[in-house]
Amino acid sequence: MxxxxxxxxxxxxxxxxxxxxxxxxxxxxxxxxxxxxxxxxxxxxxxxxxxxxxxxxxxxxxxxxxxxxxxxxxxxxxxxxxxxxxxxxxxxxxxxxxxxxxxxxxxxxxxxxxxxxxxxxxxxxxxxxxxxxxxxxxxxxxxxxxxxxxxxxxxxxxxxxxxxxxxxxxxxxxxxxxxxxxxxxxxxxxxxxxxxxxxxxxxxxxxxxxxxxxxxxxxxxxxxxxxxxxxxHLPAEDAVTLDRPQRSAGGRLRIVAPMLSRMANFDDADPLRQETGVDFGWVRPGQPIPRDADVIILFGTKSTLGDLAFLRQQGWDHDIMAHARAGGRVLGICGGYQMLGNRIIDPDGMDGEPGEATGLGLLDVETRMSAGKLVAPVSGHCCLSGADVSGYEIHTGRTTGRDCSNPMFQLSSGGDGARSANGLIEGTYLHGAFSTDLFRRGWLERAGGEANTDLNYGGAVxxxxxxxxxxxxxxxxxxxxxxxxxxxxxxxxx
Incomplete structure (x- = not known):
């Protein structure tokens, strides 16, 4: 019927x-x-x-x-x-x-x-x-x-x-x-x-x-x-919601994220915005990244090379480098992870316009775009805390390099992401990790914040x-x- x-x-x-x-x-x-x-x-x-x-x-x-x-x-x-x-x-x-x-x-x-x-x-x-x-x-x-x-x-x-x-x-x-x-x-x-x-x-x-x-x-x-x-309390549905971003003030841990021109899957931020101990804010184009930020997050993008150029046009690359030199934390997710490496190579335009560019150099890795797009739900655990995580991958390209030997996560497909030698710079392809309560709490505590142990993000949705x-x-x-x-x-x- x-x-x-x-x-x-x-x-x-x-x-x-x-x-x-x-x-x-x-x-x-x-x-x-x-x-x-x-x-x-x-x-x-x-x-x-x-x-x-x-x-x-x-x-x-x-x-x-x-x-x-x-x-x-x-x-x-x-x-x-x-x-x-x-x-x-x-x-x-x-x-x-x-x-x-x-x-x-x-x-x-x-x-x-x-x-x-x-x-x-x-x-x-x-x-x-x-x-x-x-x-x-x-x-x-x-x-x-x-x-x-x-x-x-x-x-x-x-x-x-x-x-x-x-x-x-x-x-x-x-x-x-x-x-x-x-x-x-x-x-x-x-x-x-x-x-x-x-x-x-x-x-x-x-x-x-x-x-x-x-x-x-x-x-x-x-x-x-x-x-x-x-x-x-529902996941962000569309980029139009960023036209009027609101800062979730009150927490002692200040996390900021630049609004990239082709930012993707920025709903990764939603669980952090629900945390009472987190002061989360978007950085609009034309504004500098605040010097008092504790953590900078580079979210995913539909065009890594295009948004890397956009990031540099805003002068955010200098802000991020200064933040890292001062001992601040930086996390890159998906395209943001790729930007943190030494180089991005996309000769055939698999992720936007063809080309290659020098990355921010905060992780000793390199990304090469290639035909084929990885789209899959995944699960595993955090390599530092052992906390279980689940989420999904949606990305083009493969990232390799010395810092990949120190991954963020161990997934069923193998190690994912990379950490710098001092542990303050992190990158991952895993979307949705912050929706996992135990991982999010451990990550916030390592960043110097205080997690709300009563927040069940999935239950809140x-x-x-x-x-x-x-x-x-x-x-x-x-x-x-x-x-x-x-x-x-x-x-x-x-």
Whole structure:
């Protein structure tokens, strides 16, 4: 039997589509349904490795967790990972198939619709309900031709759409009404109603606003969802969250991280930001790295050579070298690890533009990029503390050198990463290690900090998903929302 399906689209980016998809997935799961997330096309350098192989957007991995499922490539069949402002790596069904510029992709993306539908049809055959997340906004009608992410998919799959507006951005009435005004009538007919998200204050104060949107669009409002504090405890889903980074002040151990131009998998920082003993902050381009930092972390990047050049343009290389000379700690993860070495060689452009460059020279290692991308969940233990760790690897290239004989981790595949002779400079390919509580606590203590022994990071994410589902369920008329769908699905308990 084919599953029921509902698609969430937004009036723009960062209106809360990913989070609300996770919320509806968790609500459906609590009602005893087999539910799966789906995003036809995602653009993000935050990715997660799937146990069965391949990679998907990090947001879809969180949504899978909300469903009680392992990440699977069918949840996000097309993933674009930007390497430059005009070029991105194309990942289809979890596998990198090459890189292309934006114009070429836009001209040929319609060719991917059949691959998208293959994944969608497998999901609808295996589950009771599929919650679909759109990308960007359907109001970008200049991109409508060959669209596979919003109305193009909705029309092809014959899936009803709920439109989400973000009141916190301002202009939510105009964004909702304007979306109806610019859509092709056949596209607009796919929308069954709308949600107002991120409302602060008394929803009763916006009743006239709701009526105005309903009168001008003919769509019913399914709910006004309050600003949900639980989202602060969920993994960072997209680079747009870095547009307004917040410093988690109060801890005595100060950790800072430069915001690289193609930074990837920066949700590695999320467990550290939850630690009460840590003062974590992002360093924006144009700002120096603070001299009073205890630890500098270089996170992953989709283009190591490109971001190494960007780092030098900001003068951060001098700040990092001065920090290391003064006895400060530096940690590099994935691309950040590669930058800490002596040299990076990429003759065939496997990780961006072809070329090679001298690294920061803080670790006696060298990285050579080559064909083939390692994507896999991994587990092992910390070589210093013995604490178990688990996470995943997503990287191109192989790193070798003298400091690799002093690895950070021992994984099932062998030693991973490197440490300097004095132990203050560390590098690893392992993403997600800080999500492992015992390792994180030991690492913070070695860095001179004080870990919160009560913090169970995995449990905190689960609790946040439950709170998120509670808040959404209280604010949304789920019966009307799902009854309005072309193929009505589950009904919440009375």
């Amino acid at each position: 084919t599953a029921k399906a509902l698609m969430l689209q937004g009036t723009g980016s960062d209106v809360g589509k990913s989070i609300l998809t996770a919320a509806f997935c968790r609500i459906a799961r609590r009602q005893g349904l087999s539910v799966a997330p789906f995003k036809p096309q995602n653009m993000s350098n935050n990715a997660a490795a799937c146990p069965s192989g391949g990679e998907i957007g990090r947001a879809q991995a969180l949504q899978a967790m909300a469903c009680g499922l392992e990440p699977h490539t069918d949840f996000n069949p097309v993933l674009l990972k930007p390497e430059t402002d005009r070029r991105a790596q194309l990942v289809v069904h979890g596998k990198a198939v090459g890189a292309m510029d934006a114009a070429h992709y836009m001209a040929h993306r319609g060719d991917l619709m059949d691959r998208v539908m293959e994944s969608f049809e497998r999901l609808t055959a295996a589950h009771d309900l599929v919650i679909i997340e759109g990308a960007g906004s359907p109001s970008e009608i200049n991109l409508r031709a060959r669209d596979i992410a919003n109305m193009g998919f909705a029309r092809r799959a014959d899936v009803p759409v709920c439109l989400i507006g973000d009141i916190d951005k301002g202009g939510v009435i105009a964004s909702l009404v304007g979306t109806k005004a610019v859509l092709d009538p056949a596209d607009a007919a796919m929308i069954t109603g709308f949600l107002i998200n991120k409302f602060r204050g008394d929803p009763a104060l916006f009743e006239d606003g709701v009526k105005a949107v309903e009168a001008r669009t003919g769509w019913p409002c399914f709910g006004v969802i309050p600003w949900m504090t639980a989202t602060a 689960e609790d946040a998903l439950e709170k998120l589902a509670d808040d959404v369920e209280a604010a949304v008329d789920l019966t009307s929302l799902l009854a309005s769908a072309r193929h009505p699905g589950w009904q919440p308990d009375a």
